[in-house]
Amino acid sequence: MNAKNRYYPINSLPESAFQDGSILFSFDTFNTRYAWDCGVAIGEYLAGLREGKIIGSTCPKCHRTMVPPRLFCEWCYQPVHHFLPLLDTGTILTFSLCYVSWDVQRITEPEIPAVIAIDGASKNHGILHKIGEIEPEKVHIGMRVRALWKAPEDRTGDITDILYFKPE
């Protein structure tokens, strides 16, 4: 600390100050609920997942195949109506090893999110999913992987109908 900065002692508030009422505060919770329409393209995608298929859509102008599918091409701005099943295999474009869970708990066995370029889609068109059945230190960019699906009777038309991708 240099001479120009003044020092202010800081006393953090103890939990008891909230409990014994020596601090005045207002508490409220936010009880909102939403139900999002998935629309035509993502509707096709989710219906495909229930059938054990990864669905893409192809732009009539630039001919690229997008996954997850879209009803429009964001590059050419063309409407897109051609849907097609792709393979359930692909290549890891990028990944991370997460040692903290979504609810901020430290975990020893990392979770592995990855973007996977799906075979049959245009180059570098990938979906976000998880990697499993592998030593974390062996995961690498360019690695070939295959989807592990839930049993057909357990699928609900959800991104989690694929449990994870594992080495091919």
Add this chain to the structure above:
Amino acid sequence: MNKDVAIVGVGWEGFHPTSVDYSYKELIYQAANKAYHDANVDPRKDIESFISVAEDFFEGTSIFDEYTPDQLGAVLKPMHTISGEALHGLISAYLMIRSGLFKIVAIEAHSKASNIKSITEVTRYALDPILQRPLNFHPDFVAGLEMQRFLHQSQCSISDCSMIVQKNRYNALSNPSAAYPMSLAETKLSEDDFLAYPLLESHIAKPVDGAIVIVLANGDVAKDISSQPIWIKGVGWCNDSYALEYRNWGELSYVQKAAKMAYSQSQITNPIEGIDFAEIDDSYAYREAMTLIALGFADNTTIRGLIREGAFYPDGKLPVNVSGGSLGVGYLFDASGAQKTVEAVLQLRGIAGARQLSQPSTAIVESWRGVPTTSSAVVILSNQRE
């Protein structure tokens, strides 16, 4: 540098109480595609910047602006989101063009109200957390307080406000995009379903889904690409105190000030003479009457008579909400001002179909962000450049 700015394209999708067929992204794409066609522009080449109007709590997604580029053709282009009313977005686009830095700018606004399963809770969350929320009222109580004071000052009755509902829902019969049309014969409203006395449930506009895209261009470009540019002659916006405890309940001072700003830019000294029709806030029926006073079309002594003589019907002295307004079209939350702008553009171009007014040249559009806000914006449009 040329300082004129015109609306050169409008497109919309809707308006329906639900829209399960399209996601909000697909809804916006449909509206944008039509607007770009109308404006004769390619969004990937011609549009230099994009504005989206959205509020995270209505979307159910934090930092919602990340979800706006793709469906507008705005990927890897300048774009930003305004967390305000659609008219605030429109005015921002106008100012960008006035700055001389942009020639063509598009704005988008939408409502996917059917996806919000707890709309009242979202509105309740707009109240002050320490002074107001703990009192636990339904948030429409704010409209009840305002309407009470308005009736007291204007000598209008609850039935006079019902007449506004009747007019707007009747107008909606001639608007194929409207979700809540109703013929006059059927519209004898029951006057006992009070939500917050004197506010009746039937006096509250019901939500709809829909998307609207509007393309603006600098005067020289507008002349080249559009056969019917609609000129923005003046804009204004204003907020009063947020505190329920500090406002003047009897009048909409902020609407008055926003209008004054827009009138002065448009060189309109007497709105009754200078304006041919109005598309204004009617999210609650009484608001249409209060807004007409704030805009200078009536005062507390004349408003009741004007409502009763039908002055605000399409064949009256000042047609108000010919589109059907939010009561007839449906309430689009922050996209409401965009729906009203579209109606003004169609009327001024002379392509409003069965509800076309006879040769209007100047329109006023006004919007409000709803309870408990005091946030309003005004735009004046004309089909005459000079």
